[in-house]
Amino acid sequence: xxxxxxxxxxxxxxxxxxxxxxxxxxxxxxxxxxxxxxxxxxxxxxxxxxxxxxxxxxxxxxxxxxxxxxxxxxxxxxxxxxxxxxxxxxxxxxxxxxxxxxxxxxxxxxxxxxxxxxxxxxxxxxxxxxxxxxxxxxxxxxxxxxxxxxxxxxxxxxxxxxxxxxxxxxxxxxxxxxxxxxxxxxxxxxxxxxxxxxxxxxxxxxxxxxxxxxxxxxxxxxxxxxxxxxxxxxxxxxxxxxxxxxxxxxxxxxxxxxxxxxxxxxxxxxxxxxxxxxxxxxxxxxxxx
Amino acid sequence: xxxxxxxxxxxxxxxxxxxxxxxxxxxxxxxxxxxxxxxxxxxxxxxxxxxxxxxxxxxxxxxxxxxxxxxxxxxxxxxxxxxxxxxxxxxxxxxxxxxxxxxxxxxxxxxxxxxxxxxxxxxxxxxxxxxxxxxxxxxxxxxxxxxxxxxxxxxxxxxxxxxxxxxxxxxxxxxxxxxxxxxxxxxxxxxxxxxxxxxxxxxxxxxxxxxxxxxxxxxxxxxxxxxxxxxxxxxxxxxxxxxxxxxxxxxxxxxxxxxxxxxxxxxxxxxxxxxxxxxxxxxxxxxxxxxxxxxxxxxxxxxxxxxxxxxxxxxxxxxx
Numbered sequence: 001x002x003x004x005x006x007x008x009x010x011x012x013x014x015x016x017x018x019x020x021x022x023x024x025x026x027x028x029x030x031x032x033x034x035x036x037x038x039x040x041x042x043x044x045x046x047x048x049x050x051x052x053x054x055x056x057x058x059x060x061x062x063x064x065x066x067x068x069x070x071x072x073x074x075x076x077x078x079x080x081x082x083x084x085x086x087x088x089x090x091x092x093x094x095x096x097x098x099x100x101x102x103x104x105x106x107x108x109x110x111x112x113x114x115x116x117x118x119x120x121x122x123x124x125x126x127x128x129x130x131x132x133x134x135x136x137x138x139x140x141x142x143x144x145x146x147x148x149x150x151x152x153x154x155x156x157x158x159x160x161x162x163x164x165x166x167x168x169x170x171x172x173x174x175x176x177x178x179x180x181x182x183x184x185x186x187x188x189x190x191x192x193x194x195x196x197x198x199x200x201x202x203x204x205x206x207x208x209x210x211x212x213x214x215x216x217x218x219x220x221x222x223x224x225x226x227x228x229x230x231x232x233x234x235x236x237x238x239x240x241x242x243x244x245x246x247x248x249x250x251x252x253x254x255x256x257x258x259x260x261x262x263x264x265x266x267x268x269x270x271x272x273x274x275x276x277x278x279x280x281x282x283x284x285x286x287x288x289x
Numbered sequence: 290x291x292x293x294x295x296x297x298x299x300x301x302x303x304x305x306x307x308x309x310x311x312x313x314x315x316x317x318x319x320x321x322x323x324x325x326x327x328x329x330x331x332x333x334x335x336x337x338x339x340x341x342x343x344x345x346x347x348x349x350x351x352x353x354x355x356x357x358x359x360x361x362x363x364x365x366x367x368x369x370x371x372x373x374x375x376x377x378x379x380x381x382x383x384x385x386x387x388x389x390x391x392x393x394x395x396x397x398x399x400x401x402x403x404x405x406x407x408x409x410x411x412x413x414x415x416x417x418x419x420x421x422x423x424x425x426x427x428x429x430x431x432x433x434x435x436x437x438x439x440x441x442x443x444x445x446x447x448x449x450x451x452x453x454x455x456x457x458x459x460x461x462x463x464x465x466x467x468x469x470x471x472x473x474x475x476x477x478x479x480x481x482x483x484x485x486x487x488x489x490x491x492x493x494x495x496x497x498x499x500x501x502x503x504x505x506x507x508x509x510x511x512x513x514x515x516x517x518x519x520x521x522x523x524x525x526x527x528x529x530x531x532x533x534x535x536x537x538x539x540x541x542x543x544x545x546x547x548x549x550x551x552x553x554x555x556x557x558x559x560x561x562x563x564x565x566x567x568x569x570x571x572x573x574x575x576x577x578x579x580x581x582x583x584x585x586x587x588x589x590x591x592x593x594x595x596x597x598x599x600x601x602x603x604x605x606x607x608x609x
Contacts, residue, residue: 038402089590099542099589102535106582113575217575221531225413228406236402264421270414277407278397 002258009137010254016143018250019150020205024223025230025242026157027201033237034174034194037097041081042227043220044105045199049074049206050215051112057123057210064145067207071200078199083192112217125211142212149208153201154243160197161239170194174237226253226266229273235282296466303553304459311448320447324519326560327454328512332533333540333552334461335508340538341547342474343501344481346401349408350509350537352390352415355528357383357510359419362431362517372442376514383510384503391502395495400484409534416529430524433517442518450519457515458553461508465549468504477501481547509537543588545597554596 024046031039049070056066081104090096127145131138161167172180173190181187213219230249234241249269256268310323332354340346360379364370370378394407419425426432437445444450468474476497479487488494513533517523527533536559541547544555563581570576592599 032402038405085586089586091590096589099539100586102539103582103585103589106585107579110575110579110582114573114579118574225409228409232403232406264417267414267417270410270417273410274407274414277399277403277410278393 005136006258007255010258011251012137012139013143014251014254015247016139016147016250017254018247019147020209020246021223021226021230021250022243022246023150023153023201023205023208025227025234025246026154026239027198027205028224028227029231029234029237029239029242030157030201031195031198032231033239034170035082035097035191037094037101039195039198040098040101040224041105041108042101042198042202043222043224044108045074045078045220046202046206046223047112047215047217047220048108049199049203050210050213050219051116052203053207053210054121054123054215057125062125063123063207063210064149067149067204070203070207074203075196075200077196079192079196081199082195083188086195087188087191109217116217118216120214120216122214123210128211140212142208146208146212149204153204154239157197157201157239166190166193226269229269232273233276296470297463299550300459300462300466303550304455304462307455307458308452311451315448317447320451322560322564324447324451324454326556327451327458328516328519329536329540329559330458330553330556331454331461331515332509332512332537333544333556334458334465335505335510335512336537337505337541337547337552338465338468338477338508339501339505341541341551342468342481343477343498344484344547345498345502346405347408347502347505347534347538348405348531349410349412349534350505351529351531351534352408352412353383353387353506353509354513354516354533354537355412355415355419355523355525356386356506357513358517358523358528359425359431359513360510361514362433362523363425366431366433372440372518376442376511376518379514380507380511383513384507386510387506388499388503391499391506395498395502409531412529412531412534416525419525419529425525428524430522430527433521435521443521454515457511461511462549462553464508469549473497473500478547539585541595543585543595545595548595548597551595551597558596 024042028039028042031037031042052070052073053063053066056070057063061069085104086097086100089100125142127141130141132141132144159167161171169180169185169190170193172183172185173187173194177187180190226249230242230245232245233249234243234245249272252268252272253265257265260267307323307327311320314320332350335353336347336350357379360382361372361375364375364378365372390408390411394404399407420428433443435443437443468477476487476492479490479492480494480497484494513523513528516527540552540555540559542555543558544553545551562584563577566577566580566584570580
């Protein structure tokens with residue numbers, strides 16, 4: 001058995017990682033909840049955003065500053081991708097959406113590969129290796145920042161969805177697409193806005209990940225499967241579920257890494273995923289079946 | 290329903306044409322691409338029974354491909370089992386894994402995206418375990434000893450591999466056509482179109498879906514086992530990687546979902562596309578794949594019902 005301090009440290013570290021999982025998952029669950037599609041390009045968009053943040057950092061802009069430029073940029077890119085590529089190309093069929101987003105992810109990943117090679121890149125930031133002493137353990141600074149940024153984004157998203165007219169329209173489309181269209185909501189526009197918001201969340205996630213992580217053309221894939229788990233755990237389409245699910249998955253990964261070793265650490269995630277699906281497919285906080 | 294002759298004639302024609310290719314050329318690149326295309330067609334034919342006919346979209350057919358691949362590799366390398374017997378065991382084991390996963394997921398009532406995601410998770414669990422366990426060779430994978438004798442299911446000539454692959458694909462094609470014409474096939478289509486209505490009519494949907502996934506898994510496992518015989522190597526990321534799950538579902542969707550010939554047409558088209566983009570894009574790593582992805586999006590934009598659907602549209606256009 002491990003000492004309580006070690007277990008506690010693993011839990012806190014898990015929560016810090018989990019916040020980034022939550023951020024990536026919120027984007028995925030939002031797109032699923034509104035568009036009812038599984039976005040296979042999710043990981044590739046995250047990868048693209050990490051490359052953008054990487055080159056911003058090479059140009060002397062700290063990722064945490066670049067975030068304020070990249071988030072709007074990725075909103076526009078996401079909006080355009082949904083409105084002008086995914087939606088027209090898929091003819092409203094779910095399996096076609098799957099193929100189109102898969103095709104887009106293949107394009108993004110391989111264009112990055114052609115342009116930048118398959119090297120693993122990291123950046124140096126002044127706070128990259130600094131830590132915060134909270135008495136019983138040291139917290140790595142970049143991950144504390146990531147936790148903070150993820151919390152802020154989650155709050156902003158909650159405010160957007162509950163307080164603004166656009167948020168109301170998004171929720172209306174998620175619940176009843178036809179009804180929303182009948183009361184004058186531009187469904188195609190809302191779809192694209194939702195996709196854009198999802199991409200912007202990924203841009204933020206990329207900027208907070210980069211100081212403590214590395215980037216290469218397939219880096220996003222690792223996060224996609226975790227994000228799927230989180231989304232299922234929290235209930236598909238449920239934003240609060242994705243936040244809590246993300247934190248829970250972070251803790252589970254950290255603890256199973258502690259007990260089963262690093263290479264089997266992710267096993268815990270997928271076993272939970274399968275058990276939740278088999279026993280309670282609406283998720284722990286599921287909004288609907 | 291078409292007469293038996295008209296129903297099976299296209300299959301025999303396709304098999305004969307494919308079997309003729311190694312006679313016409315001995316170029317290694319052609320035969321290698323053909324063998325790969327047939328391998329993907331076989332994996333896709335397995336997927337098509339479950340995804341195309343029964344409408345249960347799986348993202349994790351790698352789990353069956355990988356089970357077949359590792360079963361045949363481990364039985365031969367660790368237990369010295371005869372290659373042909375190992376091949377048969379691999380198919381049986383793949384089918385058993387399919388039955389188990391199918392029973393668990395379908396009994397839990399998983400449908401649509403939920404079923405797709407649970408298959409993806411099963412594939413990942415298998416991949417992580419195979420990557421960490423010494424039984425499967427861990428990250429280094431499992432190697433088969435090169436000993437090119439017919440008794441070992443190894444051949445120096447690629448042409449023979451192509452003929453075997455053509456044979457396997459042919460068997461799967463005939464089987465699929467038989468299912469299509471049978472009551473079993475009609476039940477599967479009923480489940481795809483409206484599962485609740487099918488159950489209301491007294492169809493045991495759970496049993497039928499489990500039968501469909503068992504058959505589907507067995508065929509895809511055969512593709513995995515063939516992969517090992519052909520390359521004599523397998524590791525966790527090849528066997529259980531997402532690439533094979535994606536290829537298995539791409540081939541029928543590109544060729545025509547829920548049609549007998551769909552996976553074969555799709556696999557050949559994708560292979561031609563991959564080779565063509567490689568030729569155009571040259572040697573820059575990734576350029577050909579990027580082009581492939583772009584063409585995939587374009588193909589779906591302009592041929593949403595698959596290549597066969599596109600052909601049918603042209604035919605209708607000409608007829609009227």
